[in-house]
Amino acid sequence: MGKLTGNHENDQHFDIFLDFDGTITTxxxxxxxxxxLAGEGWQAINQQWENREISTVECARQTLKTFRQQEPEAILQIAESIPLEKGFGAFVQAAQQAGHRLYILSDGYELYIHHLLKKAGISLPVYANRMVFKPEMDIETPYSEPACGQCGVCKCKLVRRLSRNDGKSVYIGDGVSDYCPVKEVDFVFARRQLLAHCRQQGIAAWPFEDFHQVLQQMEALEKSMRSGTHERQ
Ligand SMILES: [Mg+2]
Ligand SMILES: [Zn+2]
Structure with missing residues (x-):
């Protein structure tokens, strides 16, 4: 742990953007x-979302309406049954010690993300949708982008907004909502649908199974960048 040393002299700190569902969680x-929790018909709604035929907001609004239980407790109980990916805590600690900045960008919900991070003793900035319970279950999207019209949390826009001009950026993800932001960064870690998409689109991406692998690759990357800097001197 703590081997990601960064390079203070040359300010080679990364902006690291992380998807949550299926990336930070298994x-x-x-x-x-x-x-x-959803009632009849959610599969068809979800398929339309995956095909990009309806937006995240439309998908969520239609799906949440069908929920058989409408309390936060029911959602947190399900969230607690899903573990964080192996090595995530160690990765966060090493990255923070090295001075890199980490951001969670999720088209899921703040409610369970905050809950699972808190349980793991991890504190990171989270950009996600909000779940509303009264008068009925609904979605609020403080990080949407009118020009996009697709995402609840427009990750492309956030990556552009949060990236510092002088540093390198990294994206780590697994799914459809990550297709857009991987085009905005210098380095990509991908698995599942996102990995297939990157290969299809010719976007360079490192496959990963867990965060021990991500950490190892990040260390190798830093090393090669440091030696690259050396050559120029
Ligand atoms: Mg995901
Ligand atoms: Zn978008």
Whole structure:
């Protein structure tokens, strides 16, 4: 741990953007929640979202309406059954010690993300949708982008807004909502649908199974960048 040393002299600190569902967690919390609590018809709604035929807001609004239980406790209970990916805590600690900046960008919900991070003793900035329970379940999207019209949390826009001009940026993700932001960064870690998408689109991406692998690759990357800097001197 703590081997990501960064390079203070040359300010080679990374902006690291992380998807949450299925990236930081082993499987998709949002999907598990919908599977457990949504009523008839959610599969068709979800398929339309995956095909980009309806937006995140439309998808969520239609799906949340069908929920058989409408309390936060029911959602947190499901979230607690899904573990964080191996090595995530160690990765966060090493990255923070090295002076890198980490951001969670999720088209899921703040409610369970904050809950699971808190349980793991991890504190990171989270950009996600909000779940409303009264008068009925609904979604609020403080990080949407009118020009996009697709995402609840427009990750492309956030990556552009949060990236510092002088540093390198990294994106780590697994799904459809990550297709856009991977085009905005210098380095990509991908698995599942996102990895297939990157390969199809010719976007360079490192595959990963867990965060021990991400940490190892990040260390190698830093090393090569440091030696690259050396050559120029
Ligand atoms: Mg995901
Ligand atoms: Zn967008």
């Amino acid at each position: 499987t998709d919390v949002c999907h598990a929640m919908v599977k457990a």
